[in-house]
Amino acid sequence: MEVDLMDTDSNAFSPMAPRVLSPSAASVARSPSEAAGSGYGSFAAALSGLGGGHRLGGAPPALRLPSAAELQAELSAAVAQLSFCELASSAQWAAELCVALPAPAGDAVEPRGGGHVALGAPSSASTSSAKASCVLMLAKSHFGMREYSRAAHCLERCSELKQHPTAVLLRSYSTYLAGEKRREEEAMEVADPVEKCQVRNSELPALEEELSALYEEQLLDGLGLYLYGITLKGLQLKAEARKILLQAVREFPCNWSAWLDIISITSDLNDVTDIHSELPLPNHWMVWFFQAALHVELQRNEDAKELYSLLRGFFPDSSYILSQLATCLYNMRNFDASQSAFDEVRKRDPYRLTNLDTYSNILYVKEQSAALSHLARQAVKIDKYTPEACCIIGNYYSLKGEHEKSVTYFQRALCLNRNFTPAWILMGHEFMEMKNTPAAIDAYRTAVNINQRDYRAWYGLGQTYELLNLHFYALFYYRRAMTLRPDDARMWCAMAQCYDLMDRKPEALKCYEKAHRCGDRERMALPRLARLHRDLGDRMQAAAYYGQMLAQSGHAVLAAIQGSVPGSGAGGPLQPRPLGGGGGLSAEVVEALRFLMVFCAEEGRISECEACAVQLLDTAGPEKDEAKAMLLNLRRNSAGYV
Secondary structure, three states, rough: OOOHHHHOHHHOOOOOOOOOOHHHHHHHOOOOHHHHHHHHHHHHHHHHOOOOOOOOOOOOOOOOOHHHHHHHHHHHHHHHHHHHHHHHHHHHHHHHHHHHOOOOOOOOOOOOOOOOOOOOOHHHHHHHHHHHHHHHHHHHHHHHHHHHHHHHHHHOOOOOHHOHHHHHHHHHHHHHHHHHHHHHHHHHHOHHHHHHHHHOOOOOOHHHHHHHHHHHHHOOOHHHHHHHHHHHHOOOHHHHHHHHHHHHHHHHOOOOHHHHHHHHHHHHHOOOOOHHHHOOOOOHHHHHHHHHHHHHHHHHHHHHHHHHHHHHHOOOOHHHHHHHHHHHHHHOOOHHHHHHHHHHHHHOOOOOOOOOHHHHHHHHOOOOHHHHHHHHHHHHHHOOHHHHHHHHHHHHHHOOOOOOHHEEEEEEEHOOOOOOOOHHHHHHHHHOOOOHHHHHHHHHHHHHHHHHOOOHHHHHHHHHHHHHHHHHHHHHHHHHHHHHOOOOHHHHHHHHHHHOOOOHHHHHHHHHHHHOOOOOOOHHHHHHHHHHHHHHHHHHHHHHHHHHHHHHHHHOOOOHHHHHOOOOOOOOOOOOOOOHHHHHHHHHHHHHHHHHHHHHHHHOOOOHHHHHHHHHOOOOOOHHHHHHHHHHHHHHHOOOOO
8 A cells, every 4th residue: 555755744844843842952952961971970070978868049159160171171081982972962051161261370181081082173282372273162052053153153262262263264264155055035925037146145245354364374284275266256256266276285185175165166167178287286196086076067977987997996885986887877868777786885875865866867767656655655654754755755755747846846855955957957847847937947046047057957948848839949948958968868869859840950860960970769869850951952961861761670671772871871682571560660660761762762772662652551651552553653654564
């Protein structure tokens, strides 16, 4: 019995669903374990001298606490351990107490608790005072609770941390994310898609001014340079941003986020042909991962596949490399091999959702509804509040023909991440199925604004305008898609169809010829090439293409014609053979046989003409009567009748 996926708490969906417990709930849920990990025993020992028998409402006893230095050391160790265990609420509470202590006299006491140090936090010796170190820990705790403005304000008040590298990074990044959060909130209130994309981060100009001054004074480390780079990118200063980001990866090569931003900018600018000679890259092994990912972005899938295959030899258990290989195979339209690679990724890392929306596209194209249903259920169990999970469920409902439900889930994916391009594109496809062309155009345009290198959005816009019979506009968008996928026969066929409908036959002919040279898996180019040559009066070339059509269809009954027509395949003796019943002949095969029957009769090739006529006797349309008449005429001529 099939269970509707919409029953899985779909009505309770909220894009702001909490990922962490609230402070009050967290303190209740985690009180036993956190009390033990935060020095509860030491504090209980300090209170042991209070004596027993104290009752509520009685005279308060004299509290005997450790010294400020000891409390600071204990709370610092607790913050480090709680932060490492991702207990953000408790870490924030302990850090607030630590900052509230008076500055201890003399040197700070070494922290207790086995020397746990929060990853990336400076030791007390790296700051000018223990108080400043506590402020830094408090800011980090605010950041962990996603209180970005509070974190930035906390660091701004401490003059000792104005130029400390870690403090500068945390303060600037908190300011950046606070602006991004406000930008998302403002964008949600704008209805027009064009205006929505024009909403900017209001913190960027002031942040750029501050980071620029620090950059001139050479006070930014690798991570600080990365933050400066993404600030420039947000201000649409892409060339300058790439320059700074390249400096950032030279300082800190393992910052993959910086590499991804360089890829995004380079693909948008489209001004690099040889990255090794034109970009000042560091002499580091991370460059190979960057180059492979850039090849994928630029649709150079063969090169990317080769690089990832080499890298897999060094990282044989990497789920990332294997999923990237699967993506390359998907882009190359090798769906079977891509599906096998994704299956292996799922076996190795069953709770990984990254790139599984691409896997769901493969199952959709292959119409494997049972496998897609199972994948959707697994995604819901892992984390239904992710864009990938929502897209998988959307594909599931689309395959079932429930396009309204499908659109609902794609919209939910965009509530979680408005820059998730696949969701915009898939939602555009669904609006096309629903004949809602204005909504489809809005979806595709938004996808293009997010990522101009995604050919699917340009191709979708072309299809939409072609459906509206606006062929000139459709041709513009098809051209953009073709520049991104110049070896994809579908792009050339789409352009050719627009030229044909605009009565520009020569241009259409060139596009179909290019599509034929690019492989043409859908076999769209050959029939249209044959018809165009026939309509233009070039019957010899039309016969050659019709002959190739029959060969591709497995009905190569005219090998002699293919050998005698310029530009066609190798020749050979004529070997007529039956093509099967009338139900086995497609309309295009019947069209080819009919044309070749008449063409061979005009050229005096009696045997080839007879072979075509015999095959047409298996059809049920008017071609059967024409074939009978042709055979009768051939027999009369062979018998000497006029």
